[in-house]
Amino acid sequence: MDVSKKLRGTVRIQEAPMTDVKVMGSQESEIAPGVWQHAPGVVTTSLQTALNWGRQNSMWYLTFGLACCAIEMMATGGSRYDFDRFGMVPWPSPRQADLMIVSGTVTEKMAPRVRTLWEQMAEPRYVIAMGACATNGGPYHQGYNVVDGVDKVIPVDVYVPGCPPRPEALLYGVVQLQRKINVAGKQEPEKQKQEKVESEAVKEDV
Amino acid sequence: MSEINEKVKGRLIEQFPGVEVSETEFGQVEVKAPKEIIADLARFVREELDFDYLTMVAGVDYIEYLQLVYHIRSLKDYAELIIKVDVDSENAVVASVAPIWTGANWHEREAMDMFGIQFEGHPDPRPILLPEDWQGGHPLRKDFIDKRPKRERQFRTR
Numbered sequence: 001m002d003v004s005k006k007l008r009g010t011v012r013i014q015e016a017p018m019t020d021v022k023v024m025g026s027q028e029s030e031i032a033p034g035v036w037q038h039a040p041g042v043v044t045t046s047l048q049t050a051l052n053w054g055r056q057n058s059m060w061y062l063t064f065g066l067a068c069c070a071i072e073m074m075a076t077g078g079s080r081y082d083f084d085r086f087g088m089v090p091w092p093s094p095r096q097a098d099l100m101i102v103s104g105t106v107t108e109k110m111a112p113r114v115r116t117l118w119e120q121m122a123e124p125r126y127v128i129a130m131g132a133c134a135t136n137g138g139p140y141h142q143g144y145n146v147v148d149g150v151d152k153v154i155p156v157d158v159y160v161p162g163c164p165p166r167p168e169a170l171l172y173g174v175v176q177l178q179r180k181i182n183v184a185g186k187q188e189p190e191k192q193k194q195e196k197v198e199s200e201a202v203k204e205d206v
Numbered sequence: 207m208s209e210i211n212e213k214v215k216g217r218l219i220e221q222f223p224g225v226e227v228s229e230t231e232f233g234q235v236e237v238k239a240p241k242e243i244i245a246d247l248a249r250f251v252r253e254e255l256d257f258d259y260l261t262m263v264a265g266v267d268y269i270e271y272l273q274l275v276y277h278i279r280s281l282k283d284y285a286e287l288i289i290k291v292d293v294d295s296e297n298a299v300v301a302s303v304a305p306i307w308t309g310a311n312w313h314e315r316e317a318m319d320m321f322g323i324q325f326e327g328h329p330d331p332r333p334i335l336l337p338e339d340w341q342g343g344h345p346l347r348k349d350f351i352d353k354r355p356k357r358e359r360q361f362r363t364r
């Protein structure tokens with residue numbers, strides 16, 4: 001029986017490499033089949049995997065709406081689409097929030113406030129720019145008082161297009177952010193790997 | 207309803223002989239007043255005629271002049287009163303009614319932002335919708351020009 005596969009199913013560590021999760025103290029062959037369904041036993045994993053797992057499954061988002069997109073965000077938080085499935089809870093204080101969903105038009109009056117809220121959030125913090133307005137100004141692109149894109153004010157992790165994005169789109173954006181969190185600090189980005197290989201090759205040549 | 211309107215009209219004409227009083231098709235009393243008497247008129251309306259609820263203060267730009275429109279309700283008599291005050295667009299200074307109806311505070315700040323009307327005696331005359339350091343003019347005036355650098359409209363071709 002493939003114990004580690006079973007185990008992965010039980011504790012739900014997603015996308016972790018197979019070598020990351022191990023059962024301590026025994027060979028696979030010594031374990032009686034069926035035990036792991038009821039008692040997962042001792043699990044080891046890398047700290048980074050555990051951190052990422054925790055972060056990606058408890059993103060508390062700041063209760064914070066700027067314009068019409070906020071209505072759609074509330075709909076996504078409601079029982080039909082249900083942010084709770086991802087462990088996401090609306091949180092009224094930036095001090096304990098992990099995620100800021102910028103839902104709506106950012107005016108020049110509001111931009112410093114958005115910045116302040118973002119600075120008050122504890123790291124690691126993530127930002128989703130929801131809708132055309134938060135992405136680039138959207139329909140109010142040429143307005144006299146509209147910041148064209150919240151990325152002029154704070155760094156953005158995921159952009160969700162639409163005016164407004166449907167709840168499915170926002171949920172897809174959240175899943176993308178989870179994927180982003182999950183690979184953080186674990187895998188080397190392709191490009192760096194490539195460069196490393198190339199530099200080693202150069203060394204060998206020398 | 208209409209007896210109350212008649213009473214209000216009579217009291218207003220009696221107290222302020224200069225004002226134009228009429229009735230709209232929706233049963234509201236409409237008063238056109240010169241801007242010098244707005245503070246007295248507001249205090250009279252509030253204290254003597256029981257108009258205790260200011261619904262809104264709006265500004266209008268008629269190019270030659272600006273106008274302020276006050277919608278006031280009486281919760282006791284279910285009557286509605288509209289006061290219209292013409293304001294010079296160059297020298298737009300009016301007495302504030304925020305000390306009389308507290309609800310006028312933010313409405314007047316908005317008119318200040320959007321039309322550049324100054325309210326004398328306003329308790330908190332800061333910009334409400336525009337940034338604190340806004341220098342770009344008054345957006346709802348007809349002669350407003352957006353001074354920010356023009357940006358290209360981004361078109362997407364399919």
Ligand code: SF4
Pocket residue numbers: 067068069070103104105130131132133134138139162163164165
């Ligand atoms: S993107 Fe559309 S729906 Fe969202 S805030 Fe802007 S105008 Fe409103």
